[in-house]
Amino acid sequence: xxxxxxxxxxxxxxxxxxxxxxxxxxxxxxxxxxxxxxxxxxxxxxxxxxxxxxxxxxxxxxxxxxxxxxxxxxxxxxxxxxxxxxxxxxxxxxxxxxxxxxxxxxxxxxxx
Numbered sequence: 001x002x003x004x005x006x007x008x009x010x011x012x013x014x015x016x017x018x019x020x021x022x023x024x025x026x027x028x029x030x031x032x033x034x035x036x037x038x039x040x041x042x043x044x045x046x047x048x049x050x051x052x053x054x055x056x057x058x059x060x061x062x063x064x065x066x067x068x069x070x071x072x073x074x075x076x077x078x079x080x081x082x083x084x085x086x087x088x089x090x091x092x093x094x095x096x097x098x099x100x101x102x103x104x105x106x107x108x109x110x111x112x
Contacts, residue, residue, distance in 0.1 A: 031076035033093040034059055040069045043088045043098065046081055062087070062095065 033039060044066035052059040052075065062081055063073045076095055081087065086098040 029097050031060075031078040031080065031095045033089070033095060034075040034077060039072055039074050039089055040066070041089045041091045042069060043067050043086065044072075046083050046085050046087060048083055049079075049081060051079070064089075 044064040046062050047065050048063040050061045050063070052061055057077070058079075059075045059077065060079050060081070061073050061075050063071070064087070065071055074089065074095065081095070081097070088096045088098055090096060
């Protein structure tokens, strides 16, 4: 296999992988923390996601490895987060997605 063929395959795989981090629905960018007040705001990485079935609806528990405050978990109302993603917990009770943000902004500018 020639070097240019390998490069082409590597570029195609990288593009495919980068495309998997994009999302088109703005509602996927954030979620609401169900039990506000029981968390410390800051940035961190999700290392596990679990479902908590309830009477009215299913909640989702995000287990986080925080940058400054160790480990914590929060219960959210949306299932759009996956392990390995970087998020920020805000003081007003939201979880904001940080990974993939620049790719989404770049594709929005290209479509306009």
